[in-house]
Structures are given as structure tokens and as C-alpha cells.
Amino acid sequence: MKHSAVTLEDKYATDSDRFYLTGTQALVRLPMLQRELDVAAGLNTAGFVSGYRGSPLGQVDIQMWAARKHLENHHIQFRPAVNEELAATAIWGTQQLPLTRGARYDGVFAYWYGKGPGVDRAGDAFRHANYAGTSRHGGVLLMAGDDHACKSSTVPHQSEPALMAAGVPILVPADVRDLLELGLHGWAMSRWSGRLVGFKTVGDVMDSAASVEFDLKSFRIRLPNGEFPDAGIRLPDVALEQEARVFAVGLPAAVDYARANGLDRIVMDPPGARIGVITAGKSYQDTRQAFADLGLGDRAPVRLLKLALVWPIDRATIQAFAQGLDEIIIIEEKAPIIEQQVRDTLYDCVNRPTIYGKRDPAGQVFLRDYGEFTSSELAIMLGGRLARIVDNDDIRGRIGFLKDQATKIARGEILAVRRPFFCSGCPHNTSTKVIDGSRALGGIGCHTLAMWMDRSTETFSQMGGEGIAWIGQAPFTEETHVFANLGDGTYFHSGYMAIRGAVASGVNITYKILYNDAVAMTGGQPLDGQLTVPQISRQVLAEGVRRVVVVTDEPEKYDDVTDLAPGTKVYHRREMETLQRELRETPGCTILIYDQTCASEKRRRRKRGTFPDPAKRAFINAAICEGCGDCSKASNCLSVQPLATEFGTKRRIDQTSCNKDFSCVEGFCPSFVTVHGGGLKKRQKVDARAFDLPDPVLPSLAEPWNILVTGIGGTGIVTIGALLGMAAHLDGLHVTSLDMMGMAQKGGSVFSHIRLASDAAQLHGLRVSRGDANVLLACDMVVGASKDALATLRAGVTHAVLNTYETPTGDFVMDTNTVMPGARLRRAIADVIGDGAVDALNATALATALMGDSIATNPFMLGYAWQKGLVPLSLDSLMRAIELNGTATEAIKAAFNWGREAAVSLAPVAEAAGISVEVAAPKTLDDIIAGRAVHLPAYQNPTTARRYQALVAKVRAREEVLFLGGTALTEA
Known part of the structure; x- marks a missing residue:
């Protein structure tokens, strides 16, 4: 394969029969293939896709928008819906087209997409549409996304029973290629049987990627023998006759189609x-x-x-x-x-x-x-x-x-857990705080994470039911009021009706409508329609709520806003506590609209230059900081991190991840320094050398080669998996990759399973099996030493490359005494595979010093692993994959090459980074005492220093007598 001829557009190119794509991208290509089949058959059809995002179908809209030109060229309309039920009704409408006047196409093939709970919500629409039937040249697929392991859901779910109840036949794809082949058969089955066809998907298929061979020219549809069943849509129609067509004609016809085409x-x-x-x-x-x-x-x-x-x-x-x-x-x-x-x-x-x-x-x-x-x-x-x-x-x-x-x-002992957590600067860090004596009810969205924090947030509901549980509790308790969290996406989806229900019931409740300007949970998509704070204020006031307030970190942006609902006032977020107390005492339903842009979306927009980036930075003076943790309490922010000093653990602001929320400054602390009017001085990149490194001996692919990459959500772990997958595709290898994230984009654990083979028949399960990992690329120690990762390791089989940088977990934010067990995490991995099979280095410190940005860590580690002969891919393919990725190409290549040099000799790389790899000799007790004595006069006065020395000397003398020369207490 000529590397220069490969592009990312190959997956949508009509003349390409071998391409690398994800499960979600396969759903984008699928309607294009159907249009091409219809054109070849002499039909003038169009396509229609509608639904509502949710894992494992959370990225369908993003990928559809990215392929807009391809879709338009194939006469395919993509219309994301306000919710799943309305999407299903629109899909039903496509099959009614032949019954209307003015139709410009022979038929419209369509598919609905939605998460398992959305299948439940849309059940009535599915039943009506399925009983009515599909058109002869249309057809409908229902893409049901199931989360069996409940990795990104409030409950695990299985869609088959709901689809069966509606009389919908169900196809189940096993891999990315199946999505294409069974998808085309699904539309043909739908047309033949006159029924909607269910299409069950799960994360292992949708979140995977593979090198796929699929030639549309050789794809064949074989219609069953006999006459066309003619069980589809018609007018006029009778409900009982519809039911008879479903069960006596449609479902048997679906079975006939499956048998005629050898689908089983x-x-x-x-x-x-x-x-x-x-x-x-x-x-x-x-x-x-x-x-x-x-x-x-x-x-x-x-x-x-x-x-x-x-x-x-x-x-x-x-x-x-x-x-x-x-x-x-x-x-x-x-x-x-x-x-x-x-x-x-x-x-x-x-x-x-x-x-x-x-x-x-x-x-x-x-x-x-x-x-x-x-x-x-x-x-x-x-x-x-x-x-x-x-x-x-x-x-x-x-x-x-x-x-x-x-x-x-x-x-085995669980040493540390990297749970999902609010992003640095997330508005929910402030908006979900609850005043003493009150509690809040949770809901669907990123703010659900507040339930696992010290936020007095209890229980949750299905999407759109936020706060309504209180109606069933209020008559039977002495409690008089609750708060309820409601995201703006959920408000637009169905939550508005919950507010109407609360008003109608007369209960005392305050809804916090968390207006973040994006659907952050699934990738930062915009809402599926127009929604502004003034609109929300007018809508809820018209429903009869008693009071509406707006809280924001930027009240000045409302100075010229004139269309807020009458009586609506705007407050700074610093007044949240006072406002919550006032609203708690207000009878009836009240509304607090918290307006602050999603932190992740803010960062994205700043990179694109479409969002203000204030010339302001916050720092902590470690010499003054006493490590009390009040800044963490005030901000709930992951960018406030521990700093080990000779005087104990202090605090620092990680400027790389800081989103400039500045709520940490609200803590009463003299150690904070804010710098105005200047930007952060970026570390100078160390010029990459003219690398002249030996070529490593790469592993044989006589058997599949399994790589497990572990790390933190939002740091580029998925990108590493994508680079490896594309490079393998360029090398002509068979490859599957699976990204297991759940809610990990919120700083939680990410696993990327990459499996390489010379023969496709060798690749089946998408996950690295127990004890089958050849390589563990642990970009984060906590995730690398988790039970899920350790289960894939085996002595004599696995070699680990471990980043020893200690990134704090959310536990540190909630308990500032939390200590990262770095040495024990490393030991846990070595205990399974042996010390000689572990290469450990502080990749984050090295890559940041060399490249000026911690985002270089993962490509640095990949380069290290490749040079060690742990990645059986050609250098040319890896470099081309980096180019195709299209982001910071030269920087990623340079980081990769620095990693290669570190694998050959770490010392010169550390020297170039200005980092010592020598282990400093431990200080003696006398050195420690002398250092403190020198410091104390400047900190307080000479008298303090003398008192300190006298006290320590007294304790030391007594300890030497009682514990035969022991010094542990004195050192403490």
C-alpha cells in the first residue's frame, strides 16, 4: 500500500473497498452504500437519519457532521432530534412519503439511533410505526445502543425485549464489518417484510475500529422465492389488520429473508x-x-x-x-x-x-x-x-x-482508583454545591458525578424525571424543600415537563438549571435547537414558577440583555449560598439558572480562537502555602495539585490543565498570586536532534500481538490507539482497536485495546484476554495497576512501559491528606510480570520539559516502546499515521523521536530536559534540623528558630534513650 495514497476520506470514498474506520463511522458510511445500491438498481432514493445521542452511540452526530459533504452527495439528510421519541416519529414520517403528494423520490431509507433508555422512551412511536409498516423502496433500521456493563449509564440495559414487544425483528452485528453488511441486509429485510428492523449495538462494536474489506460490487441481495409479501404501509388501514400483518406476514417474511441470504x-x-x-x-x-x-x-x-x-x-x-x-x-x-x-x-x-x-x-x-x-x-x-x-x-x-x-x-488490594471527576474549571464544581441543611436530587448529565462527592446530592431519576421523586416524598416527610439538578440538554430533551409537573403539584422545590452551552457528556455537541438563558427564564415563568434568578461567573455580560423574564435578576456566583437560602424559604417551585460555559468546550473554543482567553493566571507561592487544602475545598478542582517540598506537601496550580475558572482564589489564603496582563511563558522546546538511532528488532506476527494502552480521559490515550490502528492498516496488517472509556473523558480511566495480526482469522475478541497482553503501555500508573489492566498481564509474555509521573486522582480533591502510592503501584505490576519486564520512567516530566507541553507524554512513550522492539509496525507507517491525524504533526513526531532516544540511552535525554536522573542522597537528621533553623528567622524571627532547635534537641535526646538511637519521632 502506498502511504501517500491513503487519506482519512477513504472510509467514505465510493471506490474504496479496504478502509480503516470505527463502528460509529461505519454507521455514517452505511446509508451512502445503500444509496449506491439503489442507484445501481435504477431507484431514485434518499436517506434520512435521526435520533438522540447516548453511549455507545454518543458520537453519531459528530461523525455525521464531519461527513456532511459526502452525505449531501448521496442525498442523505441528517436531522438530530430533540429526543428519541420525536426522532422515531420523524423516521415514521419518511415511510409515509409515498402516500403524500409531491414526492421527489421513489422512497426514503432511514435509521433511528438512540441509547437503550431511548428505546424505552420511543416504544410507543416504534409500535405505531412498525404496525403501519415501511414503504417498498424505503425501509427503517432502529440502531439501539446497549450498555450491558453499565459503564456510561445509570442502569444496564438490553433493548431486545422492548423491540420484541413492538413486533420488531432484530439483527445483531458482531463487528465493524457486520455493521455494513447486516445494515444493508437490514434495509432489504425491512422493505421485504414491511417492518422496522432492530439493529442492536454495544460498546465493543461501536467503540472499536478495524481495517475492513468490503466490496459493494460483490454484495448480493437474494429475495426469497414467491410473491412480494406487500405487508407495508398503506392508506386506509385498520389497527387489527396491521397487527395481523406484523405477526402473520411481516415477521415470517423477515425470517424468510434471513434464510434466503444465509445471514445465520x-x-x-x-x-x-x-x-x-x-x-x-x-x-x-x-x-x-x-x-x-x-x-x-x-x-x-x-x-x-x-x-x-x-x-x-x-x-x-x-x-x-x-x-x-x-x-x-x-x-x-x-x-x-x-x-x-x-x-x-x-x-x-x-x-x-x-x-x-x-x-x-x-x-x-x-x-x-x-x-x-x-x-x-x-x-x-x-x-x-x-x-x-x-x-x-x-x-x-x-x-x-x-x-x-x-x-x-x-x-489483590485496590491501591488507588481513578474515578471520573469534574474537569478543571467545570461549572458543576460550583453549581452543584448545596447549603447546609438541604439536599439535592441528581439527574442525567455530567453533574451526576456530584452524587459521589461530598455534595448532599442523593439519588437520581431517568432523563426528564429530575426532581419529580420529591412529589412522591413531600406529603410524607417533615422535610419542606429540596433542590434538583437539571442540565440544559436534559431540559431541552424532556426536563421542561418535569418543571411543569413540579409547578402543578405545588411542592417546594428549586431547580438548578445548569446552562453550560454544550452537551459535554458525549463530546461537546451543541443542543439540538436554539436555547438561551432569556428563553428559559420566560418559559419557566410562563409555567408559573415563583421566582427565577440567574447566577453566573460573568454577570457583566448581562448588562445589555433586555429579554430576561420580568423580575429575573442576575447575580455573581459568589452569592450562590445566600441565594440558595432565599430560594429554600420561597414557597412553590423556584428556578436558579446557573450560566457558565462547559470547561472542556471552553478549552476547545479557545484553541480555535472563538472564546475569550483572559490574560490572567493564578499561582500559589509554595513558601507561604501551608497545605491546608482550602483552595481544593473552594474550587473542587483537579488542577490544584500536591507539591512535595522539604517542608511537607504544599499546593500548586497545574497550568497545563487550568481552565482559568479562578474559583480556587476564592479560598481565604495569602499564598495565591494572580498575574494580570501577561500570558504564561511556555517552556522552550528543546530542538530535536538529528536522531541517528538503530532500527529495533520488531516482534514476529506469527501469533496476534496485543497492546494495552492505559491512561486518563482527555490526555490523548484514544489518539494513541488510533495512530497504532492506522499504522497497522498502512502496513497491510489486520487490526482491531477498542477504546473503553465510559465517562472517562471526565478524567477517569481509559483503556485502549489494540490487536494486530497478519491473518484476519486470528482476530476475534476485541479486548485483550486475560494474560494475553504482549505490551502494557501504562501512561498513568493508577490505571496501569488497576485490576482490569493487571488481569491482562502474564510473566514471560508481557513487557510494561510505565510512566511514573503521579497525577492526583479526584480523591485528593475530596481528601487533601490522600497520598499517591506510586511505589506500590509500580510494585503491583512488577509482581505479576517481574522487575526485568518493567521499564519505568517519568515520561510526563521529560516530555513536558523537552516539548513544552504535557500532551507530548503519550507519543513520547509510544516512541520509547517502539524503539524497545515492542510495537511490530514500520516507522514509515507510524509517521504517516501521525501525519494523517493532522494535529500538531511535527510536535508529535518530535516527541516520538525523543522517546526513541530515551529507550536507547535515558541519561542524555534527561540532560537535554534539564532533569536529573541521579537519586539524591537522603538528608541526614542534622541536615534537616539545620535547614529548618536557617529558614525560620526569615519565616518568623530568630526567637522562633531557637525555640525550634531546643524542642527538637529535647525530643531527640529522649528518643535516643527510649528507643536505642531511634530518630523516627524526631524526623517527624
Whole structure:
């Protein structure tokens, strides 16, 4: 592959049949492919996409906007909706087009997207649209995003039951390529059956990326034999006739289509197989990886059926699959959707096999119906079943390792946890504070994190139900008032109705409407429509609220605003406590609109030059700071960090992450210094040398090579995964990458799983399996030593590159006595793989000193790992991947090269950075006492110094007598 010919637009180019893209980007390309299919068939169709963002579909709108030109060229309209229900209704409208006058297209193919809770919300619209049916040249897919592990949700969810209740057939893709292939089949199925078609997605598919080969020219749609069912939309229509078409015609037609196109496939069928496995989607990938974890791969002695259509299943396919089997294992997460249908299908068969699903034949739990599975769990289960027919010491050894590893990790101590936390300068740091004697009710949004802080914020509701729980509590308690947090995105989505309900009920409640000017939780998107503070004030006053106030960090920006609701006053955020006390005493429903731009969005806009960047900086004079932590209490800010000094732990402001909120200055402390009128003097980059480094010996790819990158949300971990994935694609390798973030963009833990292979058949599960990591690139020690990371390590297999820089966690903000256990974190990794397999260096300090910005840390570490021979990718491909990324290209290349030189010889790199790698000799007790005695006259007066020396001498003399020369108390 010619590197210069590859561009990021390849994933949307009509003439490209091999491309690298994410699951979300596949959903962008999908309607383009459908349009091309229709044009080739002589149809003039258009496309329509609508929905509401939410993990794992939180980036659909961002990617759609980025591909706007491509979509327009393919006659595809993207219209994000106010909420999921309205989006579903708009999708229904596309199928009504042939019934109207003036239609300019033969039909409109459409898809709805939304998170699992959005499936529940849109259920009534789905049922109405599905009963009405689709148009012959239209078709509808319902992209349901499920979060089985509840990594970015308030509850775990599974969309199949809701879709089944609406009579919607369900397809389940297993990987990025499946999103394209099954997506096209889904629209064809929708047209043939006249029904909406469900399309279940999960994070392991949507948050992954892969090098995909897909040739539209060779893609074929085979219509079932017989006449067109004609079960779609029509006028006039009758409700009971609609129901009959759904169940008597539409669903059987969907099954016919799946069978005609071979969507359900037997992918393994060795001669004499007595055990069968049925699975679908992510569970299929996990099952294939489980066989690899057992050392069997495609040689596993089982018949394996991969389902695409999980409801309704094709009974004929199941009956044929079951022939000659003694037992069938059904692997699916959550509820037994497939299992119940298989049991029903085989119940009347004479020689039916024994079925293992959620329960075994004895009625005991076999596979749990909650949480999610990993390939390692499935390997232990499958290995146990196969042990009856395969006498193999290697399999038993692998099962033993997996069990032992799980036990060790479970028993291990949790040294530190990097939980999601408010960003530096986040408006929620101030807006979610609650006055003494009151409590707040949480809701959906970043502000939910307040529930895990010392903020008297209790419980939460579904999106749009914020505060309404109080209506059910108020008549039965002596408590007279509560606050309720409501984000502006949720207000626009459905929260406005909650305020209407609170007013109608007459309860005493104050809604804090957190106006942040962006949907920060899913990437900083704008609201799906126009919403301003004056509009909100007028809307809520018209609903009958008793009082409206606006609180902001910039009250002066309202000096010329004339369209606020009558009686609405604007206050500085410093008056929050007083205002909350007043509102608490005001009967009825009151509103506090907190107006401050999202910190992350503020940073983005400043980089683009579209947001003011005040020439002001805050610093802490360490000589005056006494380490009391009042600044952390006042600001709740991660940029207030510990500073180790010879006089104890002080505080410092991390200028790299500071968003200039300045709430830390509100603490009563003389150590703060604010500098006005000047910018931060950026460290000078050290000129990159003319690197002349030896080429490393790169690993063989006879077996898949697994890299786990760990770090902190918002620091570029996902970018490293993307660079590695693109470089592998350029090298012609097969690659999958999976970014596991949850809410980690808020400073939490991020894991990027990158798997490389020379043969696509070697790659199945998207996650690095237990004990299978070849490389741990731990850009943050806390995440690198977490149980999830440690579980992937194995002595003799894994080599770790560890950044020893200690970035404080949110625990430090809430408890200023928190100490980062750096040495123990490093030890935890070394205990698993051995000291010789760990390369530890302070990459952040080195990269920041060399490049002038801590963002250079991760490419520095990548360069180090590559030079150590731990990354089997060519240098040319890595450099081209950096160029394609298009951000700070030369700086990232330079950081990568500095990392390479550090891998060859650390000392000259540290010297260039002005950092000593020599370990300073520890000070003697006399040195410590003398240093304090010199300092105290300047700090206070000579008398203080003399008193100090006398006291220490007295304690020292007594300690030497009592503890035989001990000095621990004296040193303390």
C-alpha cells in the first residue's frame, strides 16, 4: 500500500473497498452504500437519519457532521432530534412519503439511533410505526445502543425485549464489518417484510475500529422465492389488520429473508461434533476468542452457529443445526432471548439435545443473566464442557491459569482508583454545591458525578424525571424543600415537563438549571435547537414558577440583555449560598439558572480562537502555602495539585490543565498570586536532534500481538490507539482497536485495546484476554495497576512501559491528606510480570520539559516502546499515521523521536530536559534540623528558630534513650 495514497476520506470514498474506520463511522458510511445500491438498481432514493445521542452511540452526530459533504452527495439528510421519541416519529414520517403528494423520490431509507433508555422512551412511536409498516423502496433500521456493563449509564440495559414487544425483528452485528453488511441486509429485510428492523449495538462494536474489506460490487441481495409479501404501509388501514400483518406476514417474511441470504451461518462444523454452540453479536466474538484462549482456535470440536437474526429465530435453521448433537450451549448476555426460542423450537423433537443456557439440565445457574461476559470466563466454562470429550493437558493448564489469575486479581488490594471527576474549571464544581441543611436530587448529565462527592446530592431519576421523586416524598416527610439538578440538554430533551409537573403539584422545590452551552457528556455537541438563558427564564415563568434568578461567573455580560423574564435578576456566583437560602424559604417551585460555559468546550473554543482567553493566571507561592487544602475545598478542582517540598506537601496550580475558572482564589489564603496582563511563558522546546538511532528488532506476527494502552480521559490515550490502528492498516496488517472509556473523558480511566495480526482469522475478541497482553503501555500508573489492566498481564509474555509521573486522582480533591502510592503501584505490576519486564520512567516530566507541553507524554512513550522492539509496525507507517491525524504533526513526531532516544540511552535525554536522573542522597537528621533553623528567622524571627532547635534537641535526646538511637519521632 502506498502511504501517500491513503487519506482519512477513504472510509467514505465510493471506490474504496479496504478502509480503516470505527463502528460509529461505519454507521455514517452505511446509508451512502445503500444509496449506491439503489442507484445501481435504477431507484431514485434518499436517506434520512435521526435520533438522540447516548453511549455507545454518543458520537453519531459528530461523525455525521464531519461527513456532511459526502452525505449531501448521496442525498442523505441528517436531522438530530430533540429526543428519541420525536426522532422515531420523524423516521415514521419518511415511510409515509409515498402516500403524500409531491414526492421527489421513489422512497426514503432511514435509521433511528438512540441509547437503550431511548428505546424505552420511543416504544410507543416504534409500535405505531412498525404496525403501519415501511414503504417498498424505503425501509427503517432502529440502531439501539446497549450498555450491558453499565459503564456510561445509570442502569444496564438490553433493548431486545422492548423491540420484541413492538413486533420488531432484530439483527445483531458482531463487528465493524457486520455493521455494513447486516445494515444493508437490514434495509432489504425491512422493505421485504414491511417492518422496522432492530439493529442492536454495544460498546465493543461501536467503540472499536478495524481495517475492513468490503466490496459493494460483490454484495448480493437474494429475495426469497414467491410473491412480494406487500405487508407495508398503506392508506386506509385498520389497527387489527396491521397487527395481523406484523405477526402473520411481516415477521415470517423477515425470517424468510434471513434464510434466503444465509445471514445465520454455521461457521465451525468438524466431523463428528457432539457439542453445539449458538451465539450472536459480541458474544460470538467472545466465544471465538475463548476457543483461542484454550489453544484450540478453529480446531475446537464443536459445531458453532452464528446468528444474525436473533428474533424471531429461524426454526428450520435451529432444527437442522441440532441434528446429531448431544448438547447445545447457548451463549448470550442478559436475558435468554435466543435460549427460550431454541428450547421452544426443539421441545417436540424426538432426539432433542440437552440444552445449557442460563441454567443447566439440573436447573442450576450455568451462565448468569446479568452483567457482561469476557472471553476468559467463557473459556473456563467451555473448557469444562469440552473436558468430557477432549483429553488435553494443555487445555487443562490454560483453564488452570485463567482460574488462578482471576483469583489472584480478585484478592489483590485496590491501591488507588481513578474515578471520573469534574474537569478543571467545570461549572458543576460550583453549581452543584448545596447549603447546609438541604439536599439535592441528581439527574442525567455530567453533574451526576456530584452524587459521589461530598455534595448532599442523593439519588437520581431517568432523563426528564429530575426532581419529580420529591412529589412522591413531600406529603410524607417533615422535610419542606429540596433542590434538583437539571442540565440544559436534559431540559431541552424532556426536563421542561418535569418543571411543569413540579409547578402543578405545588411542592417546594428549586431547580438548578445548569446552562453550560454544550452537551459535554458525549463530546461537546451543541443542543439540538436554539436555547438561551432569556428563553428559559420566560418559559419557566410562563409555567408559573415563583421566582427565577440567574447566577453566573460573568454577570457583566448581562448588562445589555433586555429579554430576561420580568423580575429575573442576575447575580455573581459568589452569592450562590445566600441565594440558595432565599430560594429554600420561597414557597412553590423556584428556578436558579446557573450560566457558565462547559470547561472542556471552553478549552476547545479557545484553541480555535472563538472564546475569550483572559490574560490572567493564578499561582500559589509554595513558601507561604501551608497545605491546608482550602483552595481544593473552594474550587473542587483537579488542577490544584500536591507539591512535595522539604517542608511537607504544599499546593500548586497545574497550568497545563487550568481552565482559568479562578474559583480556587476564592479560598481565604495569602499564598495565591494572580498575574494580570501577561500570558504564561511556555517552556522552550528543546530542538530535536538529528536522531541517528538503530532500527529495533520488531516482534514476529506469527501469533496476534496485543497492546494495552492505559491512561486518563482527555490526555490523548484514544489518539494513541488510533495512530497504532492506522499504522497497522498502512502496513497491510489486520487490526482491531477498542477504546473503553465510559465517562472517562471526565478524567477517569481509559483503556485502549489494540490487536494486530497478519491473518484476519486470528482476530476475534476485541479486548485483550486475560494474560494475553504482549505490551502494557501504562501512561498513568493508577490505571496501569488497576485490576482490569493487571488481569491482562502474564510473566514471560508481557513487557510494561510505565510512566511514573503521579497525577492526583479526584480523591485528593475530596481528601487533601490522600497520598499517591506510586511505589506500590509500580510494585503491583512488577509482581505479576517481574522487575526485568518493567521499564519505568517519568515520561510526563521529560516530555513536558523537552516539548513544552504535557500532551507530548503519550507519543513520547509510544516512541520509547517502539524503539524497545515492542510495537511490530514500520516507522514509515507510524509517521504517516501521525501525519494523517493532522494535529500538531511535527510536535508529535518530535516527541516520538525523543522517546526513541530515551529507550536507547535515558541519561542524555534527561540532560537535554534539564532533569536529573541521579537519586539524591537522603538528608541526614542534622541536615534537616539545620535547614529548618536557617529558614525560620526569615519565616518568623530568630526567637522562633531557637525555640525550634531546643524542642527538637529535647525530643531527640529522649528518643535516643527510649528507643536505642531511634530518630523516627524526631524526623517527624
